Amino acid sequence: MRTMQQTEASSWRPVQFLGNKLRVLDEVSKVVIRDREPGATVWDAFCGSTVVSQRLASQGMRVLATDKLVCSVTFARAMLSIGRGERADDLDALRAIGSLRMPADYELWAPYVEAEEVALTRGSAEDAIAVSRAVPLRWREASMSPAFRSVFDEVDRASMDGVHRPFASMTSTYAGTYFGVKQAIELDRLVGEVMRLFAHGKIQRWQADAGLTAVASAASAAVFSAGKHFAQPINANQQLTPFQARRLLQDRKIDVSELFLDALNQIEQSAERSGTHNAFELEAEHLSSDLLIEHDVSTVYADPPYTAQQYSRFYHVLDTLTLGVPANLQRKNGQITKGLYPVERFKSAFCSRRAAPIAFRNLAENAYDASARLVISYSESAPGSTGNSRSISLEELLQTVSGVYGACNVDVTTLDIRYRQFNQSSAAYASREDPEVLVVAEHR
Structure with a gap:
């Protein structure tokens, strides 16, 4: 098991997302594009705040960015300059x-x-x-x-x-x-x-x-x-x-308008300009090998949620905002939820202890059938940790991926990073020290 040191990176983060990879972009991108020719296609299956997509694009990769969150796909289209022509640059x-x-x-x-x-x-x-x-x-x-x-x-x-x-x-x-x-x-x-x-x-x-x-x-x-994550x-x-x-x-x-203007300047300066990328809404559970082959994907990068914390619990407001469609609020016993959640709040299979093993196996099988490298960002629970338990353990995840790619073709790289908790100090997990890792499966 190799260890990589934490470094700073320059991609612009449009919004604050849980577990974003801004601080380890060098390490993540190095593994994702290893031995790949410039212009090779990488699928960012959970593009989130798009910082990984931005970094990969800046290093000459062709990026396909997908997410179930409409806001994330919007961010990806903006930051990857999808549809940006010479006459459409003026903001x-x-x-x-x-x-x-x-x-x-x-x-x-x-x-x-x-x-x-x-x-x-x-x-x-x-x-x-x-x-x-x-x-x-x-x-x-x-x-x-x-x-x-x-x-x-x-x-x-x-x-x-x-x-x-x-x-x-x-x-x-x-x-x-x-x-x-x-x-x-x-x-x-x-x-x-x-x-x-x-x-x-x-x-x-x-x-x-x-x-x-x-x-x-x-x-x-x-x-x-x-924590600025819209939890409630x-x-x-x-x-x-x-x-x-x-x-x-x-x-x-x-001042919302002032920050809006600042963000426009950031987008104009930071957005990738190659114009060869693509982004669309897609549940990673629906990823297929045919789709990967169609887009000539050489590497699949997946940074899925891996606890019971559904991301739609946090970012539904941003989806409502970017869609311009008012939220149809969910009610329980006649009362709205504390988080003002919408009725059709998406729930990922990767957050379910019952469904996650199947979802991860399907992800591995689809990537393997497309002859693609699979890189999964995950976090193992350290001994004595009292943080959120994983949908599946790292050991089970490794067994799942090894069962598809072969154990000799699977490696684990530990990233030197810790995330600042967003909950109140009285409810914080004092012993939470959960290492972040990359599970890398090579198709040979």
């Missing part, structure tokens, strides 16, 4: 929408925006959270004006029909929870403007993807939740701890 039309004033059609929320700004100016977390409790939301069982009710009814219809409706989508659902009132309005406005420009032919597909990626990046920076918003009805109060003020003061 000035998007920069123009970042400097517009608060839209007049959100006048209903004006009193709450004003009260929130007063609270933030005073540095009063108590007053800011009071606004969060008071702002009307479409899922709150409380009396509201006919004007609010009319807007919320339209948003509800759009959510059930699955149709685009950027207006008030975020504001009616997440204002005062994941975001401040003004922040939610700005997110709605920006998404609406990007989609309007695209619908009227003012920008091309790549520019629209860049714009939506920039909005999502701003949302990731501004979100008020544990801090409960506004409970007494805030001193740490939460500081975080609330810090997060609510973030």
Whole structure:
């Protein structure tokens, strides 16, 4: 078992993702492209924040980036410059929408925006959270004006029909929870403007993807939740701890439009320019050897979730944002979930102890049948660790992959990396030291 040292890397991370590989890109990419000719195709089967896809593309590989999360595919199209032509490079039309004033059609929320700004100016977390409790939301069982009710009814219809409706989508659902009132309005406005420009032919597909990626990046920076991962918003009805109060003020003061403009600059500077890549929505469970052969894939890189923590629990808000379709909220016993989860929240087989062994075997078999190298990022539970247990153990994973590729063709490389936990210190796992590894299977 070899060990690689941690290094810093330069790919731009649009949003904060759990377990992203930003700090070990050198090591991961070195293994993935080893002995491969420039231009060889690599399939990034769980592209997530796209930092691995970006690095592989910068090293001359042709990248196919897929994910079940729509937001991740949007990020990949933007950062891999998919559909970016010589005449579609100009982001000035998007920069123009970042400097517009608060839209007049959100006048209903004006009193709450004003009260929130007063609270933030005073540095009063108590007053800011009071606004969060008071702002009307479409899922709150409380009396509201006919004007609010009319807007919320339209948003509800759009959510059930699955149709685009950027207006008030975020504001009616997440204002005062994941975001401040003004922040939610700005997110709605920006998404609406990007989609309007695209619908009227003012920008091309790549520019629209860049714009939506920039909005999502701003949302990731501004979100008020544990660890910036959208797991669930801090409960506004409970007494805030001193740490939460500081975080609330810090997060609510973030200027979404300013960060949107900053993100556009990052995308323009960092996006790969070769134009030979591809990205589309795909569950890794549905990956087939025929598809790999069709795209002449030489290496499959998989960074799957490997605990019961479903990624759709964390990033459903970003999917809602980039789709421009209001979330059809899930209810249990007549009450919405704490995380404001949508009804059809995707659940990966890789997160299930029952289904994961089959999913990993299918992944290995499909890669092998396509004569491709398989590289799997995984994490073993160290002795005495009290962190999240794995869907399957590293030993079982190695047995599964070895059963397909042959034990002599499978190797394990340990990466020197530890992830900062996002939960409260009182609930943190003090003894959690779970090494990150690469399982490498060569087709010989």
